[in-house]
Amino acid sequence: MPARLRPADPEAVAAALSRVGSDSAERADLRLLTKHFLAVLEARAPGRSVEVRVPPYAAVQVIEGVRHTRGTPPAVVETDAATWIAVATGRLGWAEAVAAGRVRASGERTDLTPYLPLG
Template sequence: MAGRNVVDPAQVRAAVLGVGEWLRDPGLPEPGRGELGAAVKGTVRALAGSAPGHSVEVRVPPFVAVQCVAGPRHTRGTPPNVVETDARTWLLLATGLLDFDDALGSGALSASGSRAREIAAWLPIVALRATEDPGVG
């Protein structure tokens, strides 16, 4: 049986593409909770699959929290290395439409602990362009 954090790359890509227009244009209506949740959970779990470990906790409330990045395992209390943000900011990071340091500098992302910034090395997860080429289908 596949683990809960195992993701199908095609499903993750499809979920991200489903919210892609909203990511590019914040004036569009927010996707439904299920659609948004699938994109967030898929990309966060894909990160955990690419960067296995337990030294950094990535939180995107209310959708998901995972531990990733090799190093010392955290088991109780508040983790020493935490990255937390909202769903939109996470998806912008996961698609390469927003830079980690820019998100951190704007306050849209919090990263505490000496290892929290390490997740930037695994971004983007599903790269999107800021604009679509009209001739590309």
């Protein structure tokens, strides 16, 4: 079983957020923020019916419903790190991200609007 994600230190999150979108942003910032916001989502929306993937950094299963155990889950949300951070912080709306093709969401319960923004 993979290790559970944990929210990052608030000071580290603030520092990484200040660099994201600038020339000084680093891959480590994207990794820290992606894992942090996935951990926050996992705490806010416990369950195993939807898999949220942000490759190559992490994936979590969230939202109550039918538990997924093997193979490709019936409900999947997938996006890149920059889009995930923008949606998680409220800089980009969920519907806008989906409409623009920046978030791919398929299956039941994949509308994460009730849980966003995360920070």
